[in-house]
Structures are given as structure tokens and as C-alpha cells.
Amino acid sequence: xxxxxxxxxxxxxRGGPAQPLLLVENLRKHFPVRGGILNRQTATVQAVDDVSFxxxxxxxxxxxxxxxxxxxxxxxxxMRLIEPDAGxxxxxxxxxxxxxxxxxxxxxxxxxxVFQDSYTSLNPRMTMVxxxxxxxRMHGTPRREAIDRAEMLLHRVGLxxxxxxxxxxxxxxxxxxxxxxIARALALEPRLVILDEAVAALDKxxxxxxxxxxxxxxxxxxxTYLFISHDLNVVEYMSDRVMVxxxxxxxxxxxxxxxYRHPRHPYTRALFASKxxxxxxxxxxxxxxxxxxxxxxxxxxxxxxxxRCAFAQPRCAERVPELLAPVAGDxxxxxxxxxxVPEAQTPKHHTTEVGHx
Amino acid sequence: xSATTIKQGHDARMSSTLQTEIAITTPDMPVGGVTPGYWKxxxxxxxxxxxxxxxxxxxxxxxxxxxxxxxxxxxDPYAGSIMTRLKPIGTPGHWLGTDETGRDLWTRLCYxxxxxxxxxxxxxxxxxIAGGFLGVxxxxxxxxxGTLIMRTMDVFYAxxxxxxxxxxxxxxxxxxxxxxxxxxxxxxxxxxxxxxxxTSQARGLDFVEAARASGTTTLQIIRHHVLANVLxxxxxxxTSLISVSIxxxxxxxxxxxxxxxxxxxxxxxxxxLRQAIxxxxxxxxxxxxxxxxxxxSFNLMSDxxxxxxxxxxxx
Numbered sequence: 001x002x003x004x005x006x007x008x009x010x011x012x013x014r015g016g017p018a019q020p021l022l023l024v025e026n027l028r029k030h031f032p033v034r035g036g037i038l039n040r041q042t043a044t045v046q047a048v049d050d051v052s053f054x055x056x057x058x059x060x061x062x063x064x065x066x067x068x069x070x071x072x073x074x075x076x077x078x079m080r081l082i083e084p085d086a087g088x089x090x091x092x093x094x095x096x097x098x099x100x101x102x103x104x105x106x107x108x109x110x111x112x113x114v115f116q117d118s119y120t121s122l123n124p125r126m127t128m129v130x131x132x133x134x135x136x137r138m139h140g141t142p143r144r145e146a147i148d149r150a151e152m153l154l155h156r157v158g159l160x161x162x163x164x165x166x167x168x169x170x171x172x173x174x175x176x177x178x179x180x181x182i183a184r185a186l187a188l189e190p191r192l193v194i195l196d197e198a199v200a201a202l203d204k205x206x207x208x209x210x211x212x213x214x215x216x217x218x219x220x221x222x223x224t225y226l227f228i229s230h231d232l233n234v235v236e237y238m239s240d241r242v243m244v245x246x247x248x249x250x251x252x253x254x255x256x257x258x259x260y261r262h263p264r265h266p267y268t269r270a271l272f273a274s275k276x277x278x279x280x281x282x283x284x285x286x287x288x289x290x291x292x293x294x295x296x297x298x299x300x301x302x303x304x305x306x307x308r309c310a311f312a313q314p315r316c317a318e319r320v321p322e323l324l325a326p327v328a329g330d331x332x333x334x335x336x337x338x339x340x341v342p343e344a345q346t347p348k349h350h351t352t353e354v355g356h357x
Numbered sequence: 358x359s360a361t362t363i364k365q366g367h368d369a370r371m372s373s374t375l376q377t378e379i380a381i382t383t384p385d386m387p388v389g390g391v392t393p394g395y396w397k398x399x400x401x402x403x404x405x406x407x408x409x410x411x412x413x414x415x416x417x418x419x420x421x422x423x424x425x426x427x428x429x430x431x432x433d434p435y436a437g438s439i440m441t442r443l444k445p446i447g448t449p450g451h452w453l454g455t456d457e458t459g460r461d462l463w464t465r466l467c468y469x470x471x472x473x474x475x476x477x478x479x480x481x482x483x484x485x486i487a488g489g490f491l492g493v494x495x496x497x498x499x500x501x502x503g504t505l506i507m508r509t510m511d512v513f514y515a516x517x518x519x520x521x522x523x524x525x526x527x528x529x530x531x532x533x534x535x536x537x538x539x540x541x542x543x544x545x546x547x548x549x550x551x552x553x554x555x556t557s558q559a560r561g562l563d564f565v566e567a568a569r570a571s572g573t574t575t576l577q578i579i580r581h582h583v584l585a586n587v588l589x590x591x592x593x594x595x596t597s598l599i600s601v602s603i604x605x606x607x608x609x610x611x612x613x614x615x616x617x618x619x620x621x622x623x624x625x626x627x628x629x630l631r632q633a634i635x636x637x638x639x640x641x642x643x644x645x646x647x648x649x650x651x652x653x654s655f656n657l658m659s660d661x662x663x664x665x666x667x668x669x670x671x672x
Binding site for chain 1: 566572581582
């Protein structure tokens, strides 16, 4: 990414622009399902299973997938809102929670999150300015200074502080509340912001405004985004790189143009084929996916997508496919895919089926 | 968003920090000025609620005649006269009549309210503190701690409240303090349950997660995010418990398990006047009327508080 090279040096920057801001290795979270009289563990939900990825400085990594694929769990694991079962998270070269690395609390000052539900993510008993100033105050910023800064942030996200600073969450619209949530996430001056379906609950015109605001903020504050969404159009608009998840695993990852023009994994192709299009000349020709995703309590062996995959072969049930770059062709080596089927390994043009403009 | 609204509350220091910023206007801004604080708006709604204001005045009146009893009566609550036994309502000098030993009933009701209110409010206060603490702990901690607390409370729930109170009083012996302890034990389980429910609801909300994600400590989260949202419903519930508590404590002393004679107390007075119900039925019913009015007033007041505190109901 050329954008990464243009970043002026942040005093907190440690590894230089080439070092990934966030490196996630084999992150795993299995939730126990308890039941019966003795409350014993009867099953496990494999919410996130061996997920690895990296986020470069200054880029936006989009994570897409249908509901229940582990997008939000990944975000919560990164913030340590839930403890991972296994895996390493390395923030700018420092292992998070490691004795020689960075503590969870220090990591949280550099990594913040915006939640989907703008209403429940604000304390109904706190005014907007109190909500924004809260975290800095708890970290020792004097009251007056924190409030001044909060008012500045309100202004920054496009809300007039004189009008909105003393309001309560129920007095604002969804779009305004989400702006406040963004301001609150920025109050600790993070370097990485996780946007977990941050615009999903907004209507389209407000969504566009908030997306533009996010773009402006990223530019002016040198932010890096982890953008989680189920909306393919929004992810394409926002992201530099995209990662596709299915049932707790990464199935495909790569630069946004490459993934959107030449999706390789059968799941990604089906996902893009389901994207509604208004152009009658670009009708969906790819076979639609049928049924629900399998239960993550007992995911299929091998490739988790094989039960819904049109190309499934016997070996798909035996071995878990690894995330690999394509074997042949002119394709970008950074575009990786987890599939045994050869068609997925060689680049094929799906532009017309995908309906990509 | 006119210039005049922006000018309001103009702060010179603030504008200097904002001058460098570019103003971005949003079309989804509602028009309106700065709104008052939460408790101010609650007070405003309470003042507009006529029923709540009326019952609050009744409660204040009851507090005045009980706590300020010497100001409203000149009789001694213990001094009776054999000559003036069981006078009817409206007797000169004894406008509410007299009881079976000739003591002025108005005086007895005023002084008796002290005991009745103490025996009713103190158990609720104890239950509020102990039950609220346990409930917030169970709701926030969840897991094993939560299960342990809640299952213990379920054991107490298995007994009907009045039976449990009688059993505890029987065990400890009669007397005011024992009746207070018994009622506190009776009220702790429902208090724990209510505070556990509201706390576990509040805990799951995203703003608590957001506070955790910004490195706020557990104690700070409980203090600023959980308690602030949970205290309202808990206090409202406690107020509604007072009305039950008045009836239960009067019931205990009616049964001879609470306050001992000759001390005036509404439940006890009801019991001793019971024998005179055919002679002076209206006089005999007066302590019961006081219990009823006080209990109803607290009940209606808690209803009023509940709706005044609910932000979402009063958009």
C-alpha cells in the first residue's frame, strides 16, 4: 500500500511503516455449550477457529461474511472483551498480554471499537460530552481538559457541541448517535479503530455521510481501520484489502480489486453472486447458495463450506484447506484462498457473473 | 441551527479551540436547545404528575403528625381515664374518640405512626442495602457467584413471606428489633432478584462493553455505568416494598410478634380495639384506615416515580 508509506511518524510507532500494525496468528475461540442437570459442557461452538491475518499501517481491512461467521467474535477477541482460547495478537511488534509485550490496557488505548447498535452503546444516563470524555477521565485527564477535548471531537464528527454536548442518547437520531460513538472511540487517540457493523443500522443516506466522515477522519488522524460488515458494497467502498470469513475461518483474503474482480473461493463467488444488482444485463448466473450455514456446534470436517459447495470433492471432507496463493497465472500473490478445488487456484474471470461494474 | 442558537451559551475558550476546525453540518439534526439534566427532567415530570404530588403530600402529612406528634396533640399517649373509655368520633376534646382504656385515639395514632413507619421503612432500607449489593454483585459477576447467590435466595422465596416473618419472629422472640430483622430477611430475596435482573441486563449492553474496551476498571464501570442505570428501578421497587412492609409489620404486631403494649402502634392498636368493634366500630377501624392510607400512598408514589424516571416512556 502506498498509503502506508506516506504516514508521518507517530511517536507511538515502533516498527516503521513496513511492520503490520496488527498481526493475528491462529486466533481461536470455542464457546462451551452447557446443559443438563450438572451443567456439564455438552458441545462447543467453534466461533473463531485458527484465524490469522494482518492489518498494515494506514490501510482499511474489510471483513465480510454472513451472520454467525465469527466477524464480531473476532473483533471482540481483538479488544479482549472475550478471552481467546489460543492464538497471538501482535500489535505493532508487541505481543498483546505477553510479559515482554504490551499489556491489554495499553493495547486498548491504541485500539478502539465502534459498535453496531448506536443506542445501546451509549449510557442513557450520560450526556454526549460525558460519554466521550469518560474514558480519558478514567485514564487521568483532568475533567475540564477532557470535556474541552470531547467538545472538539463532537465538532470533528460534525455535531455542533453547543447544541449536542448536553444531550442524552434518546434525544439524538441514529446517525448522530453513531457519530458520537465514533467520537468516543477517538477520544483515546487510537491508532486502530475496529468498526463492527458500525453503519449497518443506519439508513442509506446517513450511512453514506458516516462513511465519508470515517474516510475524512482516517485521512486527518492517520487511522487504520478494521471494517467489519456484511454489506459487500460498503466494504468495497471502504477497504484496501478484504478478508472473507465463513463459519469461523478465513476462506479468502486479498486486495479489494482482486477479490471483487476475481473471487476464487466458491463461497466468495456465491456471496458476490447474491449481491443484488439493478442492471438487467448483469443477471445473476451463478448458482445461489441454498440452506443455512451449518451449525457451528458441529461444523463439517475438512473444508467447512463443502456441504453447500457445488464443487465439493471427497478430499474436501478429509483435509482442512490452507490459505494459499494461487499456483499459476498472473494473479496477485497476496490474494490467498483456502480451497482444494483447482478452479479456485487458477484465476478465472467472473466479472460478468459477479455483476461488478 | 440558526446563528442565535449557536450564540447561546457561547464560550470564548471553546470557540478558540474550534476555530481551526471545519464545520460539517448534518441534515439529520433535530432543532431544539440544550436539555436539562436527567434528575431535573425527572423532577419536572414529577411536579406535573398530580396523583404523585397528592400522595407525596399525604405522606409528608403523615410524617408531620407522627414525627411532630407533640405539636398536633397535647395528650399523653399512655395516659388513659376509666371515665372516658370508648368515646365515639367527634367527642369534645377527643375528636377521634378514645380507645378501650380511655386514651385519646388521635394522640395514639400520631405517636403510633412513629413505630409503624419505623418498623416498615427500616427493614426495607436494610433490604435495599444488603439485597441491592448482593443483587448487583450476582448480576455483574454472573457465573458461579451469581448462581450461588440466586439459588440461596430461591430457598427463601419458597416460603410465603408472612409465614417466614412469623417463623423468624417466633425464633427470635417478639419485640420491635426482631420484627425489623424478620421483615428485612423477608425483603432481601425480592430485592436481590430485582437488582440482579436489572444489573445483568445493563451489563450486556454495548456501553458497558465500550467502557471495558477503553480500559475502565470493573469498579468504575459498576459505579458509573451500572449503578447509574440500575439505581432508579431498584429505588422504585424499594418504595413499593414499603407499602407491603407497613401491612406486614402491622400484621406482625397485630399477632403480638412486634411492638409490645402499651406502646402505640397501628397494628397493635387494631388488635386491642378489635374487642370494641361492636361498641365503636368506626373508632376501631381508624388504625386500619391509617395503615391503608399510608400503604396506598407509598404504592402510588412508587408508581409515579417509576414513570417519571423512565426516560424512554417520556420522550
